[in-house]
Amino acid sequence: MNRLTTILLAAVLLEASAVSGAPAGAGSPKPPTMAEVLAASTASDWRPLDPENTLLLDLASGRVVIEMAPFFAPRHVANVKALVREGYFDGLAVVRSQDNYVAQWGDPEAEDAQKRRPIQKAQRTLPAEFTVAVAPGMAFTRLPDVDGYAPEVGFLGGFPAARDPARGRAWLAHCYAMVGAGRENDADSGGGPELYAVTGHAPRHLDRNVTLFGRVVEGIERLSTLPRGTAAMGFYEKAGERAPIRRVRVAADVPAAERPALEVIRTDTATFTALVESRRNRPDEWFKAQARHIELCNVPIPVRPVKK
Amino acid sequence: MNRLTTILLAAVLLEASAVSGAPAGAGSPKPPTMAEVLAASTASDWRPLDPENTLLLDLASGRVVIEMAPFFAPRHVANVKALVREGYFDGLAVVRSQDNYVAQWGDPEAEDAQKRRPIQKAQRTLPAEFTVAVAPGMAFTRLPDVDGYAPEVGFLGGFPAARDPARGRAWLAHCYAMVGAGRENDADSGGGPELYAVTGHAPRHLDRNVTLFGRVVEGIERLSTLPRGTAAMGFYEKAGERAPIRRVRVAADVPAAERPALEVIRTDTATFTALVESRRNRPDEWFKAQARHIELCNVPIPVRPVKK
Numbered sequence A, B: 001m002n003r004l005t006t007i008l009l010a011a012v013l014l015e016a017s018a019v020s021g022a023p024a025g026a027g028s029p030k031p032p033t034m035a036e037v038l039a040a041s042t043a044s045d046w047r048p049l050d051p052e053n054t055l056l057l058d059l060a061s062g063r064v065v066i067e068m069a070p071f072f073a074p075r076h077v078a079n080v081k082a083l084v085r086e087g088y089f090d091g092l093a094v095v096r097s098q099d100n101y102v103a104q105w106g107d108p109e110a111e112d113a114q115k116r117r118p119i120q121k122a123q124r125t126l127p128a129e130f131t132v133a134v135a136p137g138m139a140f141t142r143l144p145d146v147d148g149y150a151p152e153v154g155f156l157g158g159f160p161a162a163r164d165p166a167r168g169r170a171w172l173a174h175c176y177a178m179v180g181a182g183r184e185n186d187a188d189s190g191g192g193p194e195l196y197a198v199t200g201h202a203p204r205h206l207d208r209n210v211t212l213f214g215r216v217v218e219g220i221e222r223l224s225t226l227p228r229g230t231a232a233m234g235f236y237e238k239a240g241e242r243a244p245i246r247r248v249r250v251a252a253d254v255p256a257a258e259r260p261a262l263e264v265i266r267t268d269t270a271t272f273t274a275l276v277e278s279r280r281n282r283p284d285e286w287f288k289a290q291a292r293h294i295e296l297c298n299v300p301i302p303v304r305p306v307k308k
Helices: A003-020 A034-039 A074-085 A220-224 A270-280 B003-020 B034-039 B074-085 B220-224 B270-280
Strands: A046-048 A054-059 A062-068 A093-097 A102-106 A140-142 A152-156 A159-164 A169-172 A178-181 A195-198 A211-218 A243-250 A262-265 A303-305 B046-048 B054-059 B062-068 B093-097 B102-106 B140-142 B152-156 B159-164 B169-172 B178-181 B195-198 B211-218 B243-250 B262-265 B303-305
Touching: A034 A270, A062 A074, A062 A220, A074 A211, A074 A243, A140 A159, A169 A211, A211 A220, A211 A262, A262 A270, B034 B270, B062 B074, B062 B220, B074 B211, B074 B243, B140 B159, B169 B211, B211 B220, B211 B262, B262 B270
Parallel strands: none
Antiparallel strands: A046 A262, A054 A062, A054 A243, A062 A211, A093 A102, A093 A243, A102 A195, A140 A152, A152 A159, A159 A169, A178 A195, A178 A211, A262 A303, B046 B262, B054 B062, B054 B243, B062 B211, B093 B102, B093 B243, B102 B195, B140 B152, B152 B159, B159 B169, B178 B195, B178 B211, B262 B303
């Protein structure tokens, strides 16, 4: 069991024990805490990671596991996999860490057409995939809570997302740990060679401005605790300050025993709805005032080890 | 000039130069960017830190500067200063770093009444100061933007805040870098010996549940990049993992030349309103879709070196 999973489970156990030790109130039953919701979940409330849509980003400090979302950004997911499979990222680095914003990785020489790393079969740029068409039957779990950045917010396929019924479009939301493809001024100047993860307060103004294509499901702390770069926008000033990337692989390309054995909660279930409610209004004794609201990026999307 | 200030200024200069290099559009004038708003600000748009309400938290990695908000939490501010002045925090440690949440500092032995550090003249606990009465003439700069956690949000005295006109109460909001006084289950069990700063996505559900009393105005990255603790709630498991506190002082108690020469933007000015608008809808060429909204905790509250 890795460290992050240990933290998650320890926190869950602690919360559960704290609640079980609290006096049972008379009258109406207390709604369940998140720990209780998770403890009561069944196998069908969880889904394993798909190895073909999972990236393993290995830093000196350890592994970052990214779940990709081909529904939202099919071309970007395919291209990032192509880049990974030609070894594009191996030996490159995290080049930028801006406090309360993002960590970004790719080629430190990206700006120099002579020095930058060549791309063999993948694409350097792709048309933007900022939004997708809302399809009939799409399992969008809408939050009833108001959101200032989008007409509707919720979850689609396990990812935080937004929707505009009037325009028939949906898109991924820039919550903590979401992963996207950096770009220059032109909307179609991204594609995969420069990637970033959100490491601070959700920069939702980036929604529909950059192609998001995944979420860090394990190891985000390896990116969020990197020293902040001291050049503009958090870029590292000196090469030695960067965090080298040992290698990146698609989980399907490593032996099964070496793949992360993780499962993610499904977001289109009664269990998930109960989990959201347990966070919207906290039954825990510690809370004196209830928020009666939950903001999209404050909803946890639990990840746990696959039960053997 | 310290590193964080360098980053801020470098980013501002970069943004300004990028804009000045962009072709001037025909027709209606382009609204100013944040860099342009700041460049056009005057001395009266800024206020210096009050040394009597500024804390200097010295870690091995450097200094964290905290501006306190006596308007919102007068007794907590007075008590934290009393704790600081009796040397309570000196030699204690950051005991907890939970990813995407908070860093907390105080006495590692706080749970043990025998081993914990004695308090001389200050108080160990205080009645909660979760909200304050809305006073007539209070310069609350309200954002027109919807918020799910409070009837009204905006800025008061330079701090992100919320207001409920129906109840006549206002309170500080748990945005990134805000500082509060940890407590146990009882609402009145906090007071100052255990403090925390927000280091992740705004946990607004903590609003009106904990006494906030300040904001980190410099050096938040020294807290946000700390290794995450691996015990429950991000506590460090071993003593050696903690980040020791060298000392904490009230800025008024150090020689004037050693005080941080910083000034913070005023939040009740036309300049600040223009700054908010420059972030609500980004005139920068890079943005293709405008948010037409800004969430309270996404509004920057710039800090800069005092001009000599």
